Structure formats: C-alpha cells, structure tokens
Amino acid sequence: MKTGRVGTIILGIALVASQAYAKDPLSRKMPDPPPAIPAPPPVVKMPLDLGLRETARVEIERAIKSSDPVSRANGVEALKTGVGASAAGLIETMLGDKDPLVRFASAMACGELRAKSARERLLKLTDDVDPNVQMAARFALHRLGDTRLSHDLEAFVQDPNPRIRANTVVALGLLGEKSAIPLLIPLQRDPAPAVRLQSYEALWRLGDQSGLNSLVAMSISRFPDDQIVAVLGLAAPRDQRVRQHVRGLLISDYEEVSLAAARAMGLLGSDEGYVIAGKAAVSQDPRQRALAAWALGAIRRSDTQPTLKKLLSDPEPQVRLAAATAVLSLR
Numbered sequence: 645m646k647t648g649r650v651g652t653i654i655l656g657i658a659l660v661a662s663q664a665y666a667k668d669p670l671s672r673k674m675p676d677p678p679p680a681i682p683a684p685p686p687v688v689k690m691p692l693d694l695g696l697r698e699t700a701r702v703e704i705e706r707a708i709k710s711s712d713p714v715s716r717a718n719g720v721e722a723l724k725t726g727v728g729a730s731a732a733g734l735i736e737t738m739l740g741d742k743d744p745l746v747r748f749a750s751a752m753a754c755g756e757l758r759a760k761s762a763r764e765r766l767l768k769l770t771d772d773v774d775p776n777v778q779m780a781a782r783f784a785l786h787r788l789g790d791t792r793l794s795h796d797l798e799a800f801v802q803d804p805n806p807r808i809r810a811n812t813v814v815a816l817g818l819l820g821e822k823s824a825i826p827l828l829i830p831l832q833r834d835p836a837p838a839v840r841l842q843s844y845e846a847l848w849r850l851g852d853q854s855g856l857n858s859l860v861a862m863s864i865s866r867f868p869d870d871q872i873v874a875v876l877g878l879a880a881p882r883d884q885r886v887r888q889h890v891r892g893l894l895i896s897d898y899e900e901v902s903l904a905a906a907r908a909m910g911l912l913g914s915d916e917g918y919v920i921a922g923k924a925a926v927s928q929d930p931r932q933r934a935l936a937a938w939a940l941g942a943i944r945r946s947d948t949q950p951t952l953k954k955l956l957s958d959p960e961p962q963v964r965l966a967a968a969t970a971v972l973s974l975r
Contacts (some may be wrong), residue, residue, distance in 0.1 A: 650699055681891075699968075704723055725971030753760070806836030824850060830841050840858075845873075862874035904935065930963050933958060
C-alpha cells in the first residue's frame with residue numbers, strides 16, 4: 645500500500661470541498677462503487693463460544709501484562725471496547741502504571757466507562773508529571789460528574805504541544821457537550837495535522853456541520869491514510885446520513901481503505917463489508933489481518949467466530965489483540 649503521511653490534508657481539496665458542500669456535504673456522490681460489492685451471505689446464528697471468549701480474555705490480559713507500554717495501552721483499549729463496564733476494575737489498576745501512555749489510556753477509558761470507583765485515583769492523576777495524563781484525568785472526572793477542574797481543558801486545548809492539543813480535542817468530542825464547539829472550530833486551521841484531523845471528528849461528533857464538511861473532503865484525499873481516518877470519523881457518531889457515502893469506500897484501490905469502510909459500515913449497523921473483511925483475514929499482510937478483525941468485531945455477526953478463532957492464534961500480537969477485542973464485542 646502506498647500511503648501518505650498520516651494526517652496530511654490537501655488544502656486545495658479541503659477548501660473546494662467545504663465550499664461545494666456548504667449546504668449538503670453529502671450531495672456530491674463519492675466515486676460510486678462498481679456494482680460488485682460482494683453481498684454478505686445470510687446470517688447464520690451461532691451460540692457464543694465461551695471457550696473462545698475465555699481465550700480472548702487471556703490474550704487481552706497478556707497484552708496488559710506486557711513489558712511494552714504500547715501493548716499495555718492497547719490492552720486497556722481492548723478491555724474498554726471488548727469487555728466494557730465489567731472491566732472497569734481491571735482498568736483502574738492500570739491508572740498506577742509506570743508509563744504515562746498507559747496511565748493516559750486508562751484514565752480516558754475510565755472516563756468513557758464512567759467508572760465511579762476510580763474517582764480517588766483519578767483525582768491523584770490531576771497532578772501527574774505528564775500533562776496528557778492530567779488532561780485525561782480531568783476528562784474522566786467530568787464524565788463522573790466532578791466538574792471542578794473541567795475549565796482547565798480550555799488551557800490544554802491551547803497547549804504549545806500538538807500532542808496535548810490533539811488528545812484534548814479527542815476528549816472534548818467524547819464529552820458530547822456542544823459548548824465545546826467554539827473551542828474546536830479554530831483548531832480546524834491548527835498548524836499540526838493531527839490536531840486538525842481530531843478537530844474534524846470531534847466537531848462531527850458534536851453535530852457541527854463544519855466537521856462533517858472536512859471529513860467528507862478528507863475521504864476523497866489522495867492519501868489513503870487520510871481516507872481511513874475520515875471514513876472512521878464519519879461513522880463514529882453512528883449518524884445514518886453518512887451511510888451511503890461510507891459505502892462508496894468499500895471498493896477502493898487500497899485494501900486498507902476498504903477494510904476501514906467495512907468497519908465503519910459495521911458501526912453504522914450494516915454487514916456489507918463482511919466478505920471484504922473475511923477475505924482480508926487470510927491476507928499475507930498482518931496489518932490487513934488486524935483491520936479485518938476490527939471490521940468483523942464492528943459487524944458483530946456471531947458466525948464470524950470461526951474466522952476470529954484462527955486470527956486469535958495469529959503469529960502477530962496486534963492481530964491477536966484485534967481478534968480478541970472482536971470476539972468479546974460479539975453479542
């Protein structure tokens with residue numbers, strides 16, 4: 645796959661798109677997929693394999709016990725996504741991790757899960773040595789109803805460090821409060837690509853049209869990485885108005901874009917990417933196998949269990965973790 649730098653925006657395209665879509669950003673049709681989007685087979689309802697689910701839990705626990713902080717942080721994300729509220733206790737223990745990346749991921753997860761029992765630990769993290777962790781703790785406390793330090797988020801979103809700004813933008817989007825829109829709109833012109841990208845998704849989550857405009861523009865970028873970010877961002881609020889637009893990316897010159905679209909369609913309640921994900925599950929490329937697992941997890945068909953079982957024994961850790969998350973997402 646020939647990819648551009650993650651987060652690169654082609655300003656000309658973005659400007660033209662925002663003007664053309666000023667009234668209805670979805671009125672311009674995506675390059676329509678050929679009529680041959682493979683139709684998903686009929687759903688075969690299967691009982692959830694409890695042994696498979698236990699194997700998935702063991703895989704996630706292996707990740708959070710890893711010596712690699714990135715693996716531990718990914719394990720926290722897997723617990724939040726795959727297990728949900730019942731994993732809050734285990735995630736809380738990760739708030740004391742020695743690495744700030746893991747503490748950050750854990751605090752964000754506690755906020756998203758509204759883990760009330762984590763309140764005291766989160767209060768201690770408001771003075772953490774890492775400002776990203778400080779910000780995440782304030783986000784989580786706000787989600788728990790403690791808004792005494794929430795005003796600080798306005799300062800974090802203006803921090804000189806682009807990583808802190810980008811993470812704060814994500815948090816503001818997840819809070820779901822429209823009062824954050826005036827803070828986010830100027831960040832669409834931020835000098836840091838990551839901040840701009842996160843601002844588009846956050847604004848769209850909050851129902852702001854400018855965020856939708858920018859994501860639509862990104863989805864026709866010449867950079868596949870931009871298209872991946874855009875299609876997932878479009879689906880994040882589960883707004884069905886973007887469904888046909890997202891569907892247009894199921895057939896792409898780039899396998900990873902098609903797989904991201906398959907996952908996005910799953911988030912929107914459609915299994916139209918089922919066959920695309922199933923084929924990628926046996927790809928020689930581990931990134932594609934991982935993306936396939938994420939897509940199948942979003943599609944949530946119980947008859948994906950045989951495929952996910954194979955991916956759970958994949959030689960690559962990131963594939964196994966994605967498959968474990970997917971298995972636990974099945975209902």
